[in-house]
Amino acid sequence: MHHEDEKWFYNQATGQVEQGKTSSFENRMGPYATKEEAEHALDKVKERNEAADAADEKWED
Structure with missing residues (x-):
């Protein structure tokens, strides 16, 4: 089996x-x-978005 x-x-x-x-790569996260x-992929996206939003707010202050 190939590594991927x-x-x-x-x-x-x-x-x-x-x-x-x-x-298709268009629908695939990972x-x-x-x-x-992988089951918690969307949780990780949410965490990263919240962190980025917080950094943006801090930058704008």
Whole structure:
């Protein structure tokens, strides 16, 4: 099995977690080392967006 085929991805179009590059890159987030990490992909996006928003607010002050 190719190294990338062992990684996990979150499919934004379906909301499903997939192992390997089975879907189009346009819908795929990752790679993640574990299935659990991929399942929480949107949580990580939310955390990063909140941190970026806070940094923007601090910059504007």
